[in-house]
Amino acid sequence: MSGQKQTPVKRIPNGVKFLFGGAAGMGATFFVQPLDLVKNRMQLSGMGGEAREHKTSFHAVRSILKNEGIFGIYSGLSAGLLRQATYTTTRLGIYTILFDMVSGDGKPPNFFTKAAIGMTAGAIGAFVGTPAEISLIRMTADGRMPAESRRNYKNVFDALIRITKEEGVVTLWRGCIPTVARAMVVNAAQLASYSQAKQFLLSTSYFQDNILCHFGASMISGLVTTAASMPVDIAKTRIQNMRIVDGKPEYKGALDVLVNVVRKEGFFSLWKGFTPYYARLGPHTVLTFIFLEQMNKIYAIYVLQDKRASGGL
Template sequence: MLTTNDQTKAKLRTWESIASGSLAATCAVFISNMPETIKTRMQLDGEASKRDGSSRPKQYHSTWDAYRKIVRQEGFRALQAGLGPAIGIQIIMNGLRLGLFEPIQRTIRDTTKSREHNVLIKLTSGAISGAIGVIASSPLYLAKNRLQAQSSYFHAAEEHHYKNTRDCLKKIYRQNGFVGLFHGVTAGLPRVVVASATQLTTYDKTKAFAIQNLNLRDGFPAHLFASFISSLFTVTMMNPFDVVSTRIYQSSGRETVYHSVFDCFKKTVQAEGWFALQKGWLALYLRLGPHTVLTFIFLEKIRSMILKYKAHENKISKTQHSM
Protein backbone atom coordinates (compact mmCIF):
# COMPACT_ATOMS: atom_id res chain seq x y z
CA MET A 1 0.00 0.00 0.00
CA LEU A 2 2.67 2.43 0.98
CA THR A 3 5.27 2.01 -1.72
CA THR A 4 5.12 2.49 -5.43
CA ASN A 5 7.12 -0.57 -6.30
CA ASP A 6 5.34 -3.94 -6.29
CA GLN A 7 8.56 -5.83 -5.73
CA THR A 8 9.31 -3.79 -2.63
CA LYS A 9 5.81 -4.34 -1.23
CA ALA A 10 6.04 -8.08 -1.77
CA LYS A 11 9.01 -8.26 0.59
CA LEU A 12 6.76 -7.50 3.57
CA ARG A 13 5.19 -10.67 4.92
CA THR A 14 1.60 -10.49 6.17
CA TRP A 15 2.54 -10.68 9.85
CA GLU A 16 5.11 -7.92 9.38
CA SER A 17 2.49 -5.78 7.67
CA ILE A 18 0.02 -6.34 10.54
CA ALA A 19 2.64 -5.74 13.24
CA SER A 20 3.81 -2.48 11.64
CA GLY A 21 0.19 -1.30 11.35
CA SER A 22 -0.44 -2.06 15.04
CA LEU A 23 2.70 -0.26 16.18
CA ALA A 24 2.07 2.82 14.02
CA ALA A 25 -1.53 3.23 15.18
CA THR A 26 -0.59 2.66 18.83
CA CYS A 27 1.98 5.46 18.66
CA ALA A 28 -0.67 7.81 17.23
CA VAL A 29 -3.46 7.01 19.73
CA PHE A 30 -1.75 8.74 22.66
CA ILE A 31 -2.40 12.02 20.84
CA SER A 32 -5.72 11.20 19.18
CA ASN A 33 -7.53 9.74 22.21
CA MET A 34 -8.09 13.17 23.79
CA PRO A 35 -10.25 14.61 20.98
CA GLU A 36 -11.88 11.15 20.74
CA THR A 37 -13.21 11.61 24.30
CA ILE A 38 -14.61 15.03 23.38
CA LYS A 39 -16.14 13.64 20.18
CA THR A 40 -17.84 10.77 22.03
CA ARG A 41 -19.48 13.08 24.53
CA MET A 42 -20.57 15.61 21.92
CA GLN A 43 -22.21 12.88 19.85
CA LEU A 44 -24.14 11.69 22.92
CA ASP A 45 -24.98 15.24 24.04
CA GLY A 46 -28.66 16.05 23.50
CA GLU A 47 -29.60 12.45 22.63
CA ALA A 48 -33.31 11.68 22.93
CA SER A 49 -34.52 9.18 25.53
CA LYS A 50 -37.31 6.65 24.99
CA ARG A 51 -39.54 8.29 27.62
CA ASP A 52 -40.83 11.10 25.43
CA GLY A 53 -38.72 10.91 22.27
CA SER A 54 -37.53 14.50 22.68
CA SER A 55 -33.88 15.49 22.81
CA ARG A 56 -32.27 16.38 26.12
CA PRO A 57 -30.74 19.83 26.81
CA LYS A 58 -27.24 20.16 25.36
CA GLN A 59 -24.39 20.42 27.84
CA TYR A 60 -21.66 21.40 25.38
CA HIS A 61 -22.06 24.28 22.93
CA SER A 62 -18.95 23.58 20.88
CA THR A 63 -15.80 21.51 20.73
CA TRP A 64 -13.88 24.19 22.64
CA ASP A 65 -16.65 24.44 25.25
CA ALA A 66 -16.53 20.66 25.76
CA TYR A 67 -12.74 20.73 26.11
CA ARG A 68 -12.85 23.64 28.58
CA LYS A 69 -15.57 22.11 30.76
CA ILE A 70 -13.97 18.65 30.88
CA VAL A 71 -10.57 20.04 31.90
CA ARG A 72 -12.02 22.49 34.42
CA GLN A 73 -14.46 20.05 36.04
CA GLU A 74 -12.60 16.76 35.78
CA GLY A 75 -8.99 17.61 35.12
CA PHE A 76 -6.78 17.16 32.07
CA ARG A 77 -6.49 13.43 32.76
CA ALA A 78 -10.20 12.97 31.95
CA LEU A 79 -9.41 13.63 28.28
CA GLN A 80 -7.56 10.31 28.25
CA ALA A 81 -10.59 8.33 29.42
CA GLY A 82 -10.72 4.93 27.78
CA LEU A 83 -7.04 5.05 26.80
CA GLY A 84 -6.47 1.39 27.74
CA PRO A 85 -9.11 -0.07 25.40
CA ALA A 86 -8.20 2.59 22.81
CA ILE A 87 -4.66 1.19 22.68
CA GLY A 88 -6.07 -2.33 22.38
CA ILE A 89 -8.29 -1.19 19.50
CA GLN A 90 -5.31 0.22 17.62
CA ILE A 91 -3.30 -2.97 18.11
CA ILE A 92 -6.12 -5.23 16.93
CA MET A 93 -8.28 -3.20 14.55
CA ASN A 94 -5.70 -1.04 12.83
CA GLY A 95 -3.14 -3.80 12.88
CA LEU A 96 -5.55 -5.95 10.89
CA ARG A 97 -7.00 -3.08 8.83
CA LEU A 98 -3.69 -1.59 7.76
CA GLY A 99 -1.83 -4.88 7.72
CA LEU A 100 -4.31 -6.87 5.62
CA PHE A 101 -5.04 -4.12 3.10
CA GLU A 102 -2.12 -4.95 0.83
CA PRO A 103 -2.36 -8.79 1.10
CA ILE A 104 -6.08 -8.61 0.29
CA GLN A 105 -5.31 -6.41 -2.72
CA ARG A 106 -2.77 -8.94 -3.96
CA THR A 107 -5.24 -11.80 -3.43
CA ILE A 108 -7.96 -10.00 -5.40
CA ARG A 109 -5.54 -9.17 -8.23
CA ASP A 110 -4.27 -12.75 -8.31
CA THR A 111 -7.81 -14.16 -8.28
CA THR A 112 -9.09 -11.83 -10.99
CA LYS A 113 -5.74 -11.93 -12.83
CA SER A 114 -5.74 -8.15 -12.85
CA ARG A 115 -2.48 -6.22 -12.90
CA GLU A 116 -4.14 -2.85 -12.48
CA HIS A 117 -4.19 -0.96 -9.20
CA ASN A 118 -7.70 0.40 -9.77
CA VAL A 119 -9.86 2.23 -7.26
CA LEU A 120 -12.47 -0.55 -7.03
CA ILE A 121 -9.88 -3.10 -5.85
CA LYS A 122 -8.55 -0.60 -3.30
CA LEU A 123 -12.05 0.23 -2.02
CA THR A 124 -12.93 -3.45 -1.73
CA SER A 125 -9.67 -4.28 0.03
CA GLY A 126 -10.09 -1.37 2.44
CA ALA A 127 -13.67 -2.38 3.22
CA ILE A 128 -12.79 -6.04 3.84
CA SER A 129 -9.75 -5.30 6.01
CA GLY A 130 -11.78 -2.72 7.93
CA ALA A 131 -14.62 -5.19 8.55
CA ILE A 132 -12.22 -7.82 9.88
CA GLY A 133 -10.60 -5.27 12.18
CA VAL A 134 -13.81 -3.86 13.62
CA ILE A 135 -15.34 -7.27 14.38
CA ALA A 136 -12.19 -8.41 16.20
CA SER A 137 -11.91 -5.21 18.27
CA SER A 138 -15.61 -4.50 18.90
CA PRO A 139 -15.63 -5.49 22.62
CA LEU A 140 -12.83 -3.01 23.31
CA TYR A 141 -14.61 -0.29 21.32
CA LEU A 142 -17.72 -0.93 23.45
CA ALA A 143 -15.67 -0.45 26.63
CA LYS A 144 -13.87 2.64 25.28
CA ASN A 145 -17.13 4.29 24.24
CA ARG A 146 -18.81 3.79 27.62
CA LEU A 147 -15.78 4.74 29.70
CA GLN A 148 -15.33 7.99 27.76
CA ALA A 149 -18.97 8.94 28.35
CA GLN A 150 -18.81 8.09 32.06
CA SER A 151 -18.62 11.20 34.23
CA SER A 152 -20.16 12.85 37.29
CA TYR A 153 -20.44 16.05 35.26
CA PHE A 154 -21.64 14.80 31.89
CA HIS A 155 -25.03 13.08 31.77
CA ALA A 156 -25.74 10.95 28.72
CA ALA A 157 -29.25 9.68 28.07
CA GLU A 158 -27.90 6.21 28.86
CA GLU A 159 -25.42 6.17 31.75
CA HIS A 160 -23.07 3.42 32.91
CA HIS A 161 -20.84 2.95 35.93
CA TYR A 162 -17.66 0.92 35.55
CA LYS A 163 -14.39 0.91 37.48
CA ASN A 164 -12.21 0.15 34.50
CA THR A 165 -12.07 -1.77 31.20
CA ARG A 166 -11.99 -5.18 32.87
CA ASP A 167 -14.95 -4.34 35.11
CA CYS A 168 -16.88 -3.05 32.09
CA LEU A 169 -16.36 -6.18 30.00
CA LYS A 170 -16.98 -8.46 32.98
CA LYS A 171 -20.33 -6.82 33.81
CA ILE A 172 -21.47 -6.85 30.19
CA TYR A 173 -20.54 -10.53 29.92
CA ARG A 174 -22.42 -11.40 33.12
CA GLN A 175 -25.53 -9.54 32.00
CA ASN A 176 -25.64 -10.48 28.32
CA GLY A 177 -23.18 -13.33 27.78
CA PHE A 178 -20.48 -13.55 25.11
CA VAL A 179 -22.78 -12.09 22.44
CA GLY A 180 -23.25 -8.99 24.61
CA LEU A 181 -19.57 -8.15 24.20
CA PHE A 182 -20.27 -7.55 20.51
CA HIS A 183 -23.20 -5.21 21.14
CA GLY A 184 -22.97 -2.39 18.61
CA VAL A 185 -20.83 -4.25 16.09
CA THR A 186 -23.55 -3.86 13.45
CA ALA A 187 -23.16 -0.08 13.82
CA GLY A 188 -19.37 -0.27 13.97
CA LEU A 189 -19.17 -2.21 10.72
CA PRO A 190 -20.58 0.45 8.33
CA ARG A 191 -18.62 3.13 10.19
CA VAL A 192 -15.26 1.42 9.79
CA VAL A 193 -15.96 -0.06 6.36
CA VAL A 194 -16.78 3.40 4.97
CA ALA A 195 -13.87 5.02 6.82
CA SER A 196 -11.35 2.32 5.94
CA ALA A 197 -12.27 2.17 2.26
CA THR A 198 -12.16 5.98 2.02
CA GLN A 199 -8.99 6.47 4.05
CA LEU A 200 -6.81 3.78 2.50
CA THR A 201 -7.93 4.50 -1.05
CA THR A 202 -7.61 8.29 -0.89
CA TYR A 203 -4.23 8.01 0.85
CA ASP A 204 -2.81 5.72 -1.82
CA LYS A 205 -4.24 7.74 -4.71
CA THR A 206 -3.32 11.13 -3.25
CA LYS A 207 0.23 10.05 -2.48
CA ALA A 208 0.68 8.76 -6.04
CA PHE A 209 -0.75 12.04 -7.40
CA ALA A 210 1.58 14.11 -5.19
CA ILE A 211 4.65 12.18 -6.33
CA GLN A 212 3.77 12.09 -10.02
CA ASN A 213 2.10 15.48 -10.53
CA LEU A 214 3.31 17.73 -7.72
CA ASN A 215 6.88 16.44 -7.79
CA LEU A 216 6.88 15.78 -4.06
CA ARG A 217 9.51 13.38 -2.77
CA ASP A 218 8.29 9.88 -1.86
CA GLY A 219 8.94 10.55 1.80
CA PHE A 220 7.67 12.87 4.51
CA PRO A 221 6.33 15.64 2.16
CA ALA A 222 4.19 13.24 0.08
CA HIS A 223 3.09 11.26 3.15
CA LEU A 224 2.05 14.42 5.02
CA PHE A 225 0.14 15.81 2.03
CA ALA A 226 -1.65 12.50 1.36
CA SER A 227 -2.52 12.02 5.05
CA PHE A 228 -4.02 15.51 5.29
CA ILE A 229 -6.23 15.11 2.20
CA SER A 230 -7.20 11.58 3.19
CA SER A 231 -8.34 12.66 6.66
CA LEU A 232 -10.66 15.35 5.23
CA PHE A 233 -12.41 12.86 2.96
CA THR A 234 -12.56 10.22 5.69
CA VAL A 235 -14.10 12.42 8.40
CA THR A 236 -16.77 13.80 6.06
CA MET A 237 -17.79 10.33 4.89
CA MET A 238 -17.76 8.57 8.26
CA ASN A 239 -19.18 11.18 10.68
CA PRO A 240 -22.90 10.27 10.28
CA PHE A 241 -22.03 6.59 10.80
CA ASP A 242 -19.81 7.57 13.73
CA VAL A 243 -22.67 9.39 15.49
CA VAL A 244 -24.94 6.36 15.08
CA SER A 245 -22.17 3.98 16.16
CA THR A 246 -21.42 5.98 19.31
CA ARG A 247 -25.07 6.01 20.34
CA ILE A 248 -25.71 2.32 19.70
CA TYR A 249 -22.58 1.29 21.61
CA GLN A 250 -23.70 3.47 24.52
CA SER A 251 -27.28 2.16 24.53
CA SER A 252 -28.29 -0.83 26.62
CA GLY A 253 -32.06 -0.51 26.21
CA ARG A 254 -32.84 1.25 29.49
CA GLU A 255 -33.16 4.86 28.38
CA THR A 256 -32.41 4.58 24.67
CA VAL A 257 -33.65 1.86 22.34
CA TYR A 258 -32.36 1.37 18.81
CA HIS A 259 -33.49 -1.69 16.88
CA SER A 260 -31.02 -1.23 14.03
CA VAL A 261 -28.59 1.19 12.45
CA PHE A 262 -31.40 2.59 10.29
CA ASP A 263 -33.65 2.99 13.35
CA CYS A 264 -30.94 5.02 15.10
CA PHE A 265 -30.51 7.21 12.01
CA LYS A 266 -34.28 7.80 11.89
CA LYS A 267 -34.75 8.55 15.59
CA THR A 268 -31.73 10.87 15.67
CA VAL A 269 -32.97 12.91 12.70
CA GLN A 270 -36.56 13.01 13.98
CA ALA A 271 -35.54 14.28 17.43
CA GLU A 272 -32.62 16.55 16.53
CA GLY A 273 -32.69 17.19 12.79
CA TRP A 274 -30.28 16.25 10.01
CA PHE A 275 -27.49 18.37 11.45
CA ALA A 276 -27.27 15.96 14.40
CA LEU A 277 -25.58 13.46 12.07
CA GLN A 278 -22.63 15.84 11.86
CA LYS A 279 -22.31 16.30 15.62
CA GLY A 280 -18.72 16.27 16.73
CA TRP A 281 -17.34 16.76 13.18
CA LEU A 282 -14.60 19.12 14.32
CA ALA A 283 -13.73 16.94 17.32
CA LEU A 284 -13.66 13.90 15.04
CA TYR A 285 -11.36 15.73 12.63
CA LEU A 286 -9.11 16.88 15.48
CA ARG A 287 -8.94 13.22 16.45
CA LEU A 288 -8.78 11.55 13.03
CA GLY A 289 -6.75 14.20 11.24
CA PRO A 290 -3.64 13.99 13.46
CA HIS A 291 -4.23 10.25 13.95
CA THR A 292 -4.26 9.66 10.18
CA VAL A 293 -1.19 11.82 9.62
CA LEU A 294 0.77 10.29 12.50
CA THR A 295 -0.29 6.72 11.72
CA PHE A 296 0.76 6.85 8.08
CA ILE A 297 4.00 8.68 8.85
CA PHE A 298 4.87 6.13 11.56
CA LEU A 299 3.76 3.31 9.26
CA GLU A 300 5.93 4.47 6.37
CA LYS A 301 8.93 4.82 8.70
CA ILE A 302 8.42 1.45 10.44
CA ARG A 303 7.96 -0.43 7.17
CA SER A 304 10.96 1.31 5.66
CA MET A 305 13.05 0.18 8.65
CA ILE A 306 11.76 -3.40 8.31
CA LEU A 307 12.60 -3.48 4.59
CA LYS A 308 16.06 -2.04 5.19
CA TYR A 309 16.72 -4.61 7.89
CA LYS A 310 15.53 -7.45 5.64
CA ALA A 311 17.69 -6.17 2.78
CA HIS A 312 20.69 -5.99 5.12
CA GLU A 313 20.04 -9.56 6.35
CA ASN A 314 19.74 -10.81 2.77
CA LYS A 315 23.00 -9.09 1.86
CA ILE A 316 24.80 -10.74 4.79
CA SER A 317 23.29 -14.12 3.91
CA LYS A 318 24.44 -13.86 0.28
CA THR A 319 27.93 -12.83 1.38
CA GLN A 320 28.22 -15.84 3.70
CA HIS A 321 27.04 -18.23 0.97
CA SER A 322 29.58 -16.85 -1.49
CA MET A 323 32.50 -17.40 0.88
Protein backbone atom coordinates (compact mmCIF):
# COMPACT_ATOMS: atom_id res chain seq x y z
CA MET A 1 0.00 0.00 0.00
CA SER A 2 1.25 3.47 -0.85
CA GLY A 3 0.37 4.76 2.64
CA GLN A 4 2.63 2.24 4.38
CA LYS A 5 5.80 3.56 5.92
CA GLN A 6 8.97 1.80 4.94
CA THR A 7 11.08 0.63 7.87
CA PRO A 8 14.27 2.70 7.82
CA VAL A 9 17.45 0.70 7.29
CA LYS A 10 19.45 0.54 10.51
CA ARG A 11 23.12 1.27 10.02
CA ILE A 12 26.15 0.99 12.24
CA PRO A 13 27.12 4.50 13.47
CA ASN A 14 30.22 5.98 11.83
CA GLY A 15 32.06 6.26 15.17
CA VAL A 16 31.56 2.55 15.79
CA LYS A 17 32.87 1.74 12.29
CA PHE A 18 36.08 3.63 13.03
CA LEU A 19 36.41 1.88 16.39
CA PHE A 20 35.88 -1.57 14.87
CA GLY A 21 38.38 -0.87 12.07
CA GLY A 22 41.15 0.03 14.50
CA ALA A 23 40.33 -2.80 16.91
CA ALA A 24 40.39 -5.35 14.06
CA GLY A 25 43.79 -4.13 12.84
CA MET A 26 45.29 -4.06 16.33
CA GLY A 27 44.03 -7.57 17.07
CA ALA A 28 45.63 -8.86 13.88
CA THR A 29 48.93 -7.10 14.66
CA PHE A 30 49.48 -9.18 17.81
CA PHE A 31 49.73 -12.23 15.55
CA VAL A 32 51.78 -10.84 12.66
CA GLN A 33 54.24 -8.35 14.25
CA PRO A 34 57.16 -10.86 13.98
CA LEU A 35 56.52 -11.15 10.23
CA ASP A 36 56.50 -7.36 9.88
CA LEU A 37 59.88 -7.27 11.64
CA VAL A 38 61.35 -9.88 9.27
CA LYS A 39 59.91 -8.09 6.22
CA ASN A 40 61.50 -4.79 7.27
CA ARG A 41 64.86 -6.44 7.99
CA MET A 42 64.82 -8.14 4.57
CA GLN A 43 64.02 -4.86 2.80
CA LEU A 44 66.82 -3.02 4.61
CA SER A 45 69.33 -5.80 3.94
CA GLY A 46 71.77 -4.57 1.28
CA MET A 47 70.93 -0.92 1.91
CA GLY A 48 73.74 1.51 1.10
CA GLY A 49 75.65 -1.03 -0.99
CA GLU A 50 76.50 -3.20 2.03
CA ALA A 51 76.53 -6.98 1.78
CA ARG A 52 73.12 -8.56 2.19
CA GLU A 53 72.66 -9.67 5.80
CA HIS A 54 69.84 -12.09 5.16
CA LYS A 55 69.59 -14.34 2.12
CA THR A 56 66.23 -15.80 3.17
CA SER A 57 63.43 -15.04 5.61
CA PHE A 58 64.37 -18.11 7.66
CA HIS A 59 67.94 -16.84 7.98
CA ALA A 60 66.57 -13.49 9.18
CA VAL A 61 64.40 -15.17 11.84
CA ARG A 62 67.31 -17.32 13.04
CA SER A 63 69.59 -14.29 13.23
CA ILE A 64 67.03 -12.24 15.20
CA LEU A 65 66.41 -15.05 17.69
CA LYS A 66 70.14 -15.66 18.12
CA ASN A 67 71.20 -12.03 18.53
CA GLU A 68 68.15 -10.43 20.15
CA GLY A 69 66.38 -13.26 21.95
CA ILE A 70 62.79 -14.48 21.82
CA PHE A 71 61.39 -11.05 22.73
CA GLY A 72 63.43 -9.47 19.93
CA ILE A 73 60.97 -10.93 17.45
CA TYR A 74 58.36 -8.54 18.86
CA SER A 75 60.51 -5.41 18.53
CA GLY A 76 58.38 -2.42 17.65
CA LEU A 77 55.08 -3.93 18.82
CA SER A 78 53.96 -0.68 20.48
CA ALA A 79 54.56 1.18 17.21
CA GLY A 80 52.74 -1.52 15.26
CA LEU A 81 49.72 -1.19 17.55
CA LEU A 82 49.71 2.62 17.34
CA ARG A 83 49.99 2.37 13.55
CA GLN A 84 46.87 0.22 13.46
CA ALA A 85 45.08 2.52 15.93
CA THR A 86 45.71 5.48 13.60
CA TYR A 87 46.09 4.16 10.05
CA THR A 88 43.69 1.20 10.08
CA THR A 89 41.06 2.97 12.19
CA THR A 90 40.99 5.79 9.65
CA ARG A 91 41.18 3.78 6.42
CA LEU A 92 38.64 1.09 7.31
CA GLY A 93 36.30 3.60 8.94
CA ILE A 94 36.35 5.86 5.88
CA TYR A 95 36.11 2.89 3.49
CA THR A 96 33.01 1.43 5.16
CA ILE A 97 31.35 4.88 5.26
CA LEU A 98 32.06 5.51 1.56
CA PHE A 99 31.06 1.92 0.71
CA ASP A 100 27.64 2.49 2.28
CA MET A 101 27.28 5.86 0.52
CA VAL A 102 27.87 4.41 -2.97
CA SER A 103 25.88 1.19 -2.44
CA GLY A 104 22.58 1.89 -4.14
CA ASP A 105 19.49 -0.13 -3.11
CA GLY A 106 21.65 -2.57 -1.18
CA LYS A 107 23.70 -3.43 -4.27
CA PRO A 108 27.50 -3.30 -3.87
CA PRO A 109 29.45 -0.86 -6.07
CA ASN A 110 31.48 -2.10 -9.05
CA PHE A 111 35.16 -2.97 -8.83
CA PHE A 112 36.48 0.41 -10.04
CA THR A 113 34.33 2.30 -7.54
CA LYS A 114 35.61 0.02 -4.79
CA ALA A 115 39.17 0.70 -5.93
CA ALA A 116 38.57 4.47 -5.95
CA ILE A 117 37.12 4.59 -2.45
CA GLY A 118 39.88 2.23 -1.30
CA MET A 119 42.53 4.62 -2.62
CA THR A 120 40.82 7.59 -0.96
CA ALA A 121 40.55 5.82 2.39
CA GLY A 122 44.14 4.59 2.15
CA ALA A 123 45.60 8.01 1.36
CA ILE A 124 43.88 9.69 4.32
CA GLY A 125 44.73 6.81 6.66
CA ALA A 126 48.39 6.82 5.58
CA PHE A 127 48.81 10.53 6.28
CA VAL A 128 47.35 10.09 9.78
CA GLY A 129 49.45 6.97 10.42
CA THR A 130 52.85 8.11 9.07
CA PRO A 131 54.35 9.12 12.48
CA ALA A 132 53.60 5.67 13.89
CA GLU A 133 54.87 4.10 10.66
CA ILE A 134 58.25 5.82 10.81
CA SER A 135 58.58 4.81 14.48
CA LEU A 136 57.78 1.20 13.54
CA ILE A 137 60.39 1.12 10.75
CA ARG A 138 63.10 2.51 13.02
CA MET A 139 62.26 0.28 15.98
CA THR A 140 62.24 -2.89 13.88
CA ALA A 141 65.49 -1.85 12.15
CA ASP A 142 67.39 -1.05 15.36
CA GLY A 143 68.51 -4.62 16.14
CA ARG A 144 70.47 -4.89 12.90
CA MET A 145 72.62 -1.85 13.72
CA PRO A 146 75.92 -1.83 15.65
CA ALA A 147 75.31 -1.08 19.34
CA GLU A 148 76.78 2.43 19.07
CA SER A 149 74.49 3.33 16.15
CA ARG A 150 71.20 2.14 17.61
CA ARG A 151 68.48 4.62 18.43
CA ASN A 152 67.23 2.53 21.38
CA TYR A 153 63.72 3.90 21.53
CA LYS A 154 61.97 2.56 24.66
CA ASN A 155 58.52 2.50 23.03
CA VAL A 156 56.58 4.28 20.31
CA PHE A 157 55.87 7.35 22.46
CA ASP A 158 59.55 7.70 23.32
CA ALA A 159 60.28 7.41 19.58
CA LEU A 160 57.78 10.14 18.67
CA ILE A 161 59.08 12.50 21.39
CA ARG A 162 62.76 11.95 20.52
CA ILE A 163 62.23 12.24 16.76
CA THR A 164 60.40 15.55 17.31
CA LYS A 165 63.07 16.87 19.72
CA GLU A 166 66.16 15.62 17.85
CA GLU A 167 65.10 15.94 14.21
CA GLY A 168 62.07 18.24 14.15
CA VAL A 169 58.34 17.55 13.92
CA VAL A 170 58.45 17.46 10.11
CA THR A 171 60.57 14.27 10.31
CA LEU A 172 57.49 12.46 11.65
CA TRP A 173 56.11 12.73 8.11
CA ARG A 174 59.36 11.84 6.31
CA GLY A 175 58.51 9.49 3.48
CA CYS A 176 54.87 10.59 3.64
CA ILE A 177 54.53 10.70 -0.17
CA PRO A 178 55.68 7.08 -0.78
CA THR A 179 53.71 6.03 2.33
CA VAL A 180 50.54 7.58 0.90
CA ALA A 181 51.33 6.15 -2.55
CA ARG A 182 51.84 2.68 -1.05
CA ALA A 183 48.62 2.99 0.94
CA MET A 184 46.68 3.97 -2.18
CA VAL A 185 48.05 0.93 -4.03
CA VAL A 186 47.49 -1.38 -1.04
CA ASN A 187 43.97 -0.20 -0.35
CA ALA A 188 42.89 -0.10 -3.98
CA ALA A 189 44.17 -3.66 -4.32
CA GLN A 190 43.28 -4.99 -0.87
CA LEU A 191 39.87 -3.52 -0.15
CA ALA A 192 38.60 -3.75 -3.72
CA SER A 193 39.97 -7.26 -4.34
CA TYR A 194 38.59 -8.44 -0.99
CA SER A 195 35.10 -7.16 -1.76
CA GLN A 196 35.31 -8.51 -5.32
CA ALA A 197 36.68 -11.91 -4.23
CA LYS A 198 34.00 -12.21 -1.56
CA GLN A 199 31.31 -11.29 -4.09
CA PHE A 200 32.67 -13.90 -6.51
CA LEU A 201 32.88 -16.66 -3.88
CA LEU A 202 29.32 -15.96 -2.76
CA SER A 203 28.13 -16.24 -6.38
CA THR A 204 29.28 -19.89 -6.42
CA SER A 205 27.39 -22.71 -4.78
CA TYR A 206 30.32 -23.57 -2.48
CA PHE A 207 30.37 -20.56 -0.12
CA GLN A 208 28.05 -18.76 2.25
CA ASP A 209 28.70 -15.46 4.04
CA ASN A 210 30.73 -16.96 6.87
CA ILE A 211 34.31 -17.16 8.19
CA LEU A 212 35.36 -19.66 5.49
CA CYS A 213 34.28 -17.24 2.77
CA HIS A 214 36.02 -14.34 4.55
CA PHE A 215 39.21 -16.43 4.82
CA GLY A 216 39.21 -17.33 1.10
CA ALA A 217 38.54 -13.75 0.02
CA SER A 218 41.26 -12.45 2.36
CA MET A 219 43.93 -14.83 1.02
CA ILE A 220 43.13 -13.85 -2.58
CA SER A 221 43.21 -10.19 -1.59
CA GLY A 222 46.54 -10.60 0.24
CA LEU A 223 48.24 -12.16 -2.80
CA VAL A 224 47.03 -9.42 -5.18
CA THR A 225 48.03 -6.71 -2.73
CA THR A 226 51.52 -8.12 -2.08
CA ALA A 227 52.44 -8.29 -5.76
CA ALA A 228 51.13 -4.78 -6.44
CA SER A 229 52.55 -2.91 -3.45
CA MET A 230 56.03 -4.30 -2.70
CA PRO A 231 58.12 -1.94 -4.89
CA VAL A 232 56.44 1.09 -3.30
CA ASP A 233 56.82 -0.47 0.15
CA ILE A 234 60.58 -1.01 -0.17
CA ALA A 235 61.00 2.64 -1.23
CA LYS A 236 58.97 3.78 1.78
CA THR A 237 60.89 1.54 4.20
CA ARG A 238 64.33 2.74 3.10
CA ILE A 239 63.41 6.43 3.06
CA GLN A 240 61.95 6.26 6.57
CA ASN A 241 64.99 4.45 7.94
CA MET A 242 67.66 6.53 6.17
CA ARG A 243 70.08 8.75 8.02
CA ILE A 244 71.33 12.21 7.09
CA VAL A 245 75.09 11.99 6.44
CA ASP A 246 77.03 15.31 6.32
CA GLY A 247 73.77 17.16 5.75
CA LYS A 248 72.78 14.96 2.82
CA PRO A 249 70.05 12.28 2.88
CA GLU A 250 70.95 8.84 1.55
CA TYR A 251 68.12 9.02 -1.00
CA LYS A 252 66.58 11.95 -2.89
CA GLY A 253 63.16 10.34 -3.03
CA ALA A 254 61.17 7.20 -3.79
CA LEU A 255 62.24 7.08 -7.44
CA ASP A 256 65.90 7.35 -6.41
CA VAL A 257 65.44 4.36 -4.08
CA LEU A 258 63.88 2.25 -6.84
CA VAL A 259 66.58 3.17 -9.37
CA ASN A 260 69.35 2.38 -6.87
CA VAL A 261 67.80 -0.94 -5.86
CA VAL A 262 67.41 -2.07 -9.48
CA ARG A 263 70.93 -0.93 -10.43
CA LYS A 264 72.80 -2.31 -7.42
CA GLU A 265 70.68 -5.26 -6.30
CA GLY A 266 68.73 -6.34 -9.37
CA PHE A 267 65.17 -5.85 -10.63
CA PHE A 268 63.65 -8.65 -8.57
CA SER A 269 65.06 -7.09 -5.40
CA LEU A 270 62.02 -4.80 -5.62
CA TRP A 271 60.14 -7.84 -4.33
CA LYS A 272 62.78 -8.67 -1.70
CA GLY A 273 61.04 -10.06 1.36
CA PHE A 274 58.02 -11.25 -0.69
CA THR A 275 57.57 -14.35 1.51
CA PRO A 276 57.44 -12.54 4.89
CA TYR A 277 55.46 -9.70 3.29
CA TYR A 278 52.77 -12.07 2.05
CA ALA A 279 53.08 -14.23 5.16
CA ARG A 280 52.42 -11.05 7.14
CA LEU A 281 49.91 -9.37 4.82
CA GLY A 282 47.93 -12.56 4.10
CA PRO A 283 47.17 -13.46 7.74
CA HIS A 284 46.88 -9.79 8.71
CA THR A 285 44.32 -9.29 5.95
CA VAL A 286 42.54 -12.50 6.95
CA LEU A 287 42.45 -11.66 10.66
CA THR A 288 41.58 -7.98 10.16
CA PHE A 289 38.65 -8.70 7.86
CA ILE A 290 37.42 -11.66 9.93
CA PHE A 291 37.54 -9.58 13.13
CA LEU A 292 35.89 -6.63 11.37
CA GLU A 293 33.15 -8.70 9.73
CA GLN A 294 32.37 -10.48 13.00
CA MET A 295 32.27 -7.25 15.03
CA ASN A 296 29.97 -5.64 12.44
CA LYS A 297 27.73 -8.71 12.45
CA ILE A 298 27.55 -8.98 16.25
CA TYR A 299 26.77 -5.25 16.57
CA ALA A 300 24.06 -5.44 13.91
CA ILE A 301 22.43 -8.52 15.48
CA TYR A 302 22.59 -7.59 19.17
CA VAL A 303 22.51 -3.78 19.09
CA LEU A 304 20.55 -2.98 15.92
CA GLN A 305 18.38 -6.11 16.34
CA ASP A 306 18.91 -7.05 12.68
CA LYS A 307 18.89 -10.87 12.71
CA ARG A 308 19.67 -11.09 8.98
CA ALA A 309 22.81 -8.99 9.18
CA SER A 310 26.07 -9.98 7.48
CA GLY A 311 29.54 -8.51 7.98
CA GLY A 312 28.96 -5.63 5.59
CA LEU A 313 32.04 -5.51 3.32
